[in-house]
Amino acid sequence: MKRKLSIIDIAKHLNISTTTVSFILNGRAKEKRISDELVERVLKFVEEVGYKPNVLARSLRTGKSNIIGLLVESIANPFFANIARLIENNAYKNGYKIIYSSTENDTEKTKQILSIFRERHVDGYIIAPPEGIEEEVTSLIKSGSPVVLFDRFLENVPGVDFVGVNSVQSIYTGMKHLVLEGYKNIGFVTLDSLQSQMQDRLHGYEQATAEFKLTEHVKEVSYNQSSENIVRQIVSFLKRKRDLDAIVFATNYLGISGLRAIKELGLKIPEDIGVLVFDDNELFELYTPSITSIAQPIEKISDQVISLLLKRLDQQEIDPQNERIILDTELTVRDSSSGRK
């Protein structure tokens, strides 16, 4: 089996130095005033033998890996899976590879993964952060690695960029829609989480209840439960709150569990109960009745995230000026919120 060629082999074969070869291959021939004739010869030979530089050696020397670390809550969640696909595509186009991991919202696991990514000299990070990793992220940024957060924010992390949606406003708009459709007693099912986007969604709900003079009915489901458990909790919430005429779910999987719960209780949507879910999903479109949802602009989020990170990777300086990009969602009105008959 033929051994892999190195730059040394190339140099030897052409009777020149590795330096020259390196310069030529890195497009620094002009700058280094290497004769066109030689450039020609080297490129031709390199092409001929199909030489590929050893990325590891290069990384070792330069300290750059051309790898981006991607950390999402769970790659099995369609929202994150779709974002991951778009980001990956875009990254590849720009010569970056993606190494990913699911955090499962586990702070300790996340810390470990970050440390592993760091060991691997990942060039930049894209993170949908769980709670409690402010310190680690700060330290990453301090040591010169750009970090772009998305979906949820971390306070007090100087220099971190963020791409997200206007959660408060989105939920508020959704609530307003429900009120206009005649719903008067609207419940809110969210996660027992301090993550910023969850807090914002809750605030949106509270703001709306205040403004429209509604009573608050909040159920905070605890984290990382099995799907069955979540359904059970929502069932019992709905049983306790017999007078609810509509319900808003703060995430896609809460929404799905909510639909199961509603089915189990034999409630009719939208007559017995109106439904609105944050985060769209093919399921919501095809469900009978179709479910009104707040759709996040997945393409836009991905685009912004990756282009922001690429920009940071370009500017070698650490830029203390961080960006915070807030995108709009779209309320997709469907049958589940068509008012009480």
Add this chain to the structure above:
Amino acid sequence: MKRKLSIIDIAKHLNISTTTVSFILNGRAKEKRISDELVERVLKFVEEVGYKPNVLARSLRTGKSNIIGLLVESIANPFFANIARLIENNAYKNGYKIIYSSTENDTEKTKQILSIFRERHVDGYIIAPPEGIEEEVTSLIKSGSPVVLFDRFLENVPGVDFVGVNSVQSIYTGMKHLVLEGYKNIGFVTLDSLQSQMQDRLHGYEQATAEFKLTEHVKEVSYNQSSENIVRQIVSFLKRKRDLDAIVFATNYLGISGLRAIKELGLKIPEDIGVLVFDDNELFELYTPSITSIAQPIEKISDQVISLLLKRLDQQEIDPQNERIILDTELTVRDSSSGRK
């Protein structure tokens, strides 16, 4: 900012050689007869200063990267997303990281990605292959990297391992179920693809039609279409074949598009048309009516894939004896196939 410590710094500080430190850190102290006292001292100091070896340098020297390359059709497909999550979890537990990419069933893109993975000295590969990459995979295996295929197989690739399900049998069983429910004119919607699993599913259909004396009605939707396009094709197929009383979809996304098509035509499931889909999905369970499907054992597939690969990574020898693991699916009978009333 404090520089990252190297093994040389450790050695210097303790007035010993880097060799010794390296041996100790790699657990070869006993073997190399290094005194317990020294081992103790080194470990303590290393712990104290939080030294972490540079993975790149190690990889450069050893040729091993501890990275597994994962190639799926699309990470946005729930089937692959779930598999990816399980595989990743398991890999991390065993000290391997995952670098992934979506092939989009594009042969050229896949070849490129494989070459990039190779450049990065990925230790092993997990691939749901598109058509036409037999040569590349063979070459990977020849050069000593284990490859485990899943979901679909590649013929004539010596030494490649495979984990999949019994597609022929699965579809056959599904067809039998439909026949027993009284359906007599069953259509089959699949992809215009030569991938083994698609061919197998088609064979399952053909076998069943032959055995039960049914007429074949096959629609081969072409690859990589937009969702709208697929729906349109299925609509026109159903229009042409007015006499169909049931239809089988060969993949989850064809099934979803199929449901849209059926809705568009205003057909009632299961009275006007019975439905069966290969690959389960939360949507199928919650759809009204619920959709009968053939569920693949996602956990088992992931477990087998990763443990097979880890086994291969352990045995340094290239093992020409390849394994072919075929798992059973489960027919989940739901309302969409409850017969003609």
Add this chain to the structure above:
DNA sequence: GCTCGTTGTTTAAACGTTTTAGCAACTAGT
């Protein structure tokens, strides 16, 4: 004839590990 600048290329160090081969010192066996 001397310095100076330009052109085109090379020398050698550096990145941080792992590992082969070997060395020094001591013990034990003859």
Add this chain to the structure above:
DNA sequence: ACTAGTTGCTAAAACGTTTAAACAACGAGC
């Protein structure tokens, strides 16, 4: 007293790049 074996450790090469610094050769300007 000499060899043989053991113990405990190390020197140095190797992995394949990049890059700062230097150098040789030559023409131009004084």
